[in-house]
Amino acid sequence: MxxxxxxxxxxxxxxxxxxxxxxxxxxxxxxxxxLLTIDALDGRPKRNGELLRQxxxxxxxxxxxxxxxxxxxxxxxxxDMKTVPPHVEYHLTFKGKELREKICSLDRWVEDNMLxxxxxxxxxxxxx
Amino acid sequence: MxxxxxxxxxxxxxxxxxxxxxxxxxxxxxxxxxLLTIDALDGRPKRNGELLRQxxxxxxxxxxxxxxxxxxxxxxxxxDMKTVPPHVEYHLTFKGKELREKICSLDRWVEDNMLxxxxxxxxxxxxx
DNA sequence: CCGTATCCTACCAGATACTG
DNA sequence: CAGTATCTGGTAGGATACGG
Numbered sequence: 642m643x644x645x646x647x648x649x650x651x652x653x654x655x656x657x658x659x660x661x662x663x664x665x666x667x668x669x670x671x672x673x674x675x676l677l678t679i680d681a682l683d684g685r686p687k688r689n690g691e692l693l694r695q696x697x698x699x700x701x702x703x704x705x706x707x708x709x710x711x712x713x714x715x716x717x718x719x720x721d722m723k724t725v726p727p728h729v730e731y732h733l734t735f736k737g738k739e740l741r742e743k744i745c746s747l748d749r750w751v752e753d754n755m756l757x758x759x760x761x762x763x764x765x766x767x768x769x
Numbered sequence: 770m771x772x773x774x775x776x777x778x779x780x781x782x783x784x785x786x787x788x789x790x791x792x793x794x795x796x797x798x799x800x801x802x803x804l805l806t807i808d809a810l811d812g813r814p815k816r817n818g819e820l821l822r823q824x825x826x827x828x829x830x831x832x833x834x835x836x837x838x839x840x841x842x843x844x845x846x847x848x849d850m851k852t853v854p855p856h857v858e859y860h861l862t863f864k865g866k867e868l869r870e871k872i873c874s875l876d877r878w879v880e881d882n883m884l885x886x887x888x889x890x891x892x893x894x895x896x897x
Numbered sequence: 898c899c900g901t902a903t904c905c906t907a908c909c910a911g912a913t914a915c916t917g
Numbered sequence: 918c919a920g921t922a923t924c925t926g927g928t929a930g931g932a933t934a935c936g937g
Contacts, residue, residue, distance in 0.1 A: 653880070654879065654880025654881065654883040655880065656804075656805060656808065656876050656879065656880060657805065657808075657809065657823055657824060657825055658825055659825040659826040661880075661883075662883055662887050663876075663879050663880045663883045664805075666879050666883060666886050666887065667801075667804065667875075667876065667879045668801055670875075670879060671799045671801075671804055671875070673795075673796055673799075674910095676784075676795065676799055677784060677785065677792075680784065680785075681785065688918085688919090689918075689919050689920075690918070690919080693919095695785055696785060697785055697786055697787040698787040700910075700911065700912085701919080701920070701921095702910075702911080702912095702920095702921085702922095703909095703910065703911085704920095705919085705920065705921085706910090712889070713889030713890055714886040714887075714889060714890075715885065715886065715888070715889065716886075721919095724918095725917090725918090726918045726919085727917085727918045727919050727920080728918075728919090729918080729919065729920090736882060736885065736886075739878065739882075740878060743871070743874050743875040743878055744875065746871050746874065747795075747798075747799070747871040747872065747875065748784050748791075748795065750867065750868060750871055751782065751784065751791050751794050751795045751798060752781070752782025752783065752784060752789075752791045753782065754864060754867075755782040755789075755790055755791045755794060757843065757864065758794050758842040758843065758844075758864075759790050759794065759842075760843070761840070761841030761842060761843065762841055762842075800929095801929095802930095816898085816899090817898075817899055817900075818898070818899080828930075828931065828932085829899080829900070829901095830900095830901090830902095830930075830931080830932095831929090831930065831931085832900095833899085833900065833901085834929095834930090849899095852898095853898090853937090854898045854899080855898050855899050855900080855937085856898075856899090857898085857899065857900090
């Protein structure tokens, strides 16, 4: 549980500070599945099933939870077409698109440098 | 535990793939304390105690663990002056500096947008 | 000053089953 | 199709004590 000061408009973010909301938000944004979900929202809006397939290994539960967190932060918007069968789309907001650039920059860097980064990890075996 | 394909030099990173090493590496790099520790390594090398004070709330255990992980990935280098009392410095490598830019970009964005991101979180109380 | 080594717990997240 | 609900094990990480 985090506490905000009396007048939030006066504080400027500082992730190094224990009680700064930025730290809480960062932990949500930089979580394992959040990073991948935001990355997956490339260009066009995506549906629940699409994301489930694209982000390999994510469970329905974690996808829902992640999307709800992102929605709270106004990073994504949930658009329910109110049809039957259900058709729901998840859109990145303007802020979401801003954020996605930062995240993709990080993700692509890790992918590009993968082989050099992994050398120290002898615990990653080569066996089947 | 993650498994690498027989010939790692042939694979190109893809964080969306379940068994891609990039996903494992990303989880290490984007962990709560890793994000803050790398950010804290600004410009000059830092000592254990400095980092402990700068990254509020981190424990000695987690700092050590985080730095070891980063060292494995050649993101930081541990320089032991072999003096008594001990003097140890942690330096960012070239790759580390590259990575730090991405991370700082993310951290600063979260800080700058903190107040707008937090509105949906009614669970963050204003009381003392 | 810079760490290790243990113990211990809260929470994360996977598995599974059910619903409009 | 797009979720919810519940149970449960594993583990991240805090607290504490000790060591070179």
